[in-house]
Amino acid sequence: MAAVAFTLIACSSSSDADNPTLTSVANTDEQTTTTAEVASTEAPMPDVPADSALPALGECPSSVFPDLSGSIGAGEEYAMPDVVVECTDTELVVTSNGMPSYTFEPLTPNALTEQAWVWKVPLKPTVAANTTSIVDVLGTLGFTTTGLPIYGPTEGPQPATEAFGDPIYNGILDTCGGHTGYNADYHNHALYADVYCNLTSSFIIGYALDGFPIYNSVGCLDIDCTQTAQFVSGYDMTGDPTSYSWKAYTYNSTGKTNVLDECNGRIGPDGTYRYHATDAFPYIIGCFAGTSTTQSGNAAANMPPMGGNGGNPPPPPPNG
Numbered sequence: 001m002a003a004v005a006f007t008l009i010a011c012s013s014s015s016d017a018d019n020p021t022l023t024s025v026a027n028t029d030e031q032t033t034t035t036a037e038v039a040s041t042e043a044p045m046p047d048v049p050a051d052s053a054l055p056a057l058g059e060c061p062s063s064v065f066p067d068l069s070g071s072i073g074a075g076e077e078y079a080m081p082d083v084v085v086e087c088t089d090t091e092l093v094v095t096s097n098g099m100p101s102y103t104f105e106p107l108t109p110n111a112l113t114e115q116a117w118v119w120k121v122p123l124k125p126t127v128a129a130n131t132t133s134i135v136d137v138l139g140t141l142g143f144t145t146t147g148l149p150i151y152g153p154t155e156g157p158q159p160a161t162e163a164f165g166d167p168i169y170n171g172i173l174d175t176c177g178g179h180t181g182y183n184a185d186y187h188n189h190a191l192y193a194d195v196y197c198n199l200t201s202s203f204i205i206g207y208a209l210d211g212f213p214i215y216n217s218v219g220c221l222d223i224d225c226t227q228t229a230q231f232v233s234g235y236d237m238t239g240d241p242t243s244y245s246w247k248a249y250t251y252n253s254t255g256k257t258n259v260l261d262e263c264n265g266r267i268g269p270d271g272t273y274r275y276h277a278t279d280a281f282p283y284i285i286g287c288f289a290g291t292s293t294t295q296s297g298n299a300a301a302n303m304p305p306m307g308g309n310g311g312n313p314p315p316p317p318p319n320g
Contacts, residue, residue: 045230046193046216049202054225057272058124060087061213064202065094065145071101071198074186078104079114083147087123092207094119096147100186101198105174113184119143119299125211125290127273131263132288135246136164139302140187140295141285142208146198148178149187149299150206150214153282154245156181166241166248168283177283185298191277191284193217205277210290212265214275223269231266233280234259241281249281263287 055061062085073080081099085092098115106112119140134141134152142150155167162170167189173179176197177190191197191205193216199205203225206214221227234256239248253259260266264286265275277284294300 046218047195047200048218048228049200049216051202054203054220057270060085060123061092061204061207062087064204064213066198066201068101068146068198072103074100074102074104074112078112081147090123091120092123092211094143094147094207096143098148098186100148100176100178101146102176102196104186105179107172107174107179108181110180110182111184112180112186115183115185115298117143117147117149117298119207119209119295121207121209121293122211125273127289128210128291132292134285134287140209140299141288141292142206142214144188144191144199144206144214145202145204149185150191150208150284151187151189152285153189155189161243163243164245165243166245166281168281169241169245189283190279191216192279193277204274206284208275208285208288208290209292209295210288211293212273212275212290214277214284217276217278219266219274219276220269225269229258231258231260231276231278232256233264233278233282233286234262235281235286237281245281251286261286261289263289265289 051063055063065083065085068081068083071081079097079099081101082097084095087093096117098117104112136154137152138154138156140149141152144150153166154164155162157163167173173189177192178186178188180186191199193199193205199216203215203218204213205216208214217230218228219231221229234251234253235249236252237248238250241248251262260276263275264278264282264284265273268274273289275285
């Protein structure tokens, strides 16, 4: 088993652009950009990562995990992020203390403390015959390359006026799309490929629990990744996502170019599946395209209520 130690930082961006760019990244320090009618976008295209060499299926992806040893950390009173990446012949194993590598913004009543995260996902994931719903799932769906858990686009049952609502829409996330939960655990509901968030060293910024990588909104258009384009969510807001977010969005790909599927992913030019983080619902993952692996410890736990409810487990999700 090979092991590589790392440490972490933060993220943000949004606006509209009618014509994203195609960017040449072919083995040169110079980048030329031409405008093309690729897609109606929801956010500015992130910078093309400096390291465009992507790990092949089955290869240990340690290169996409940023070195966080020089990050500012959450603050002087907090532990620095500690992330260890290991690979066996079949699994990617990531151990993390769950500390953000950027300044902690206390946006919830909950504190921030170190966690004990261990995620294990397959190095050679396969697309399942049927997708798996994450509607109203409260808990970990994946993890970032900076060692932070990824939750879905649904908050818990507290406060009642925002029960199971969209935390992005409700404005309760920090600059990098995260906040702390009841267990003083920091987690992300959205991901932004911004240098402050330490998510710009690679196209890949996380992994889902089914093993498939999570890219930023930019994707390769050819096998050598000499051209890229920005991909967009296929979901439209059709209701009020203040509460019960999954009832407020409808998947509709009609008339959209470079639109992602219902899981917020696509098949890349190399024939493998990948998710993309977008600035529109479901933000990271819309469903599992593969088979989610069974985790243990904290990674297998449900999301506790966001304060309130006396610390009791949350009630069953409204649709599950």
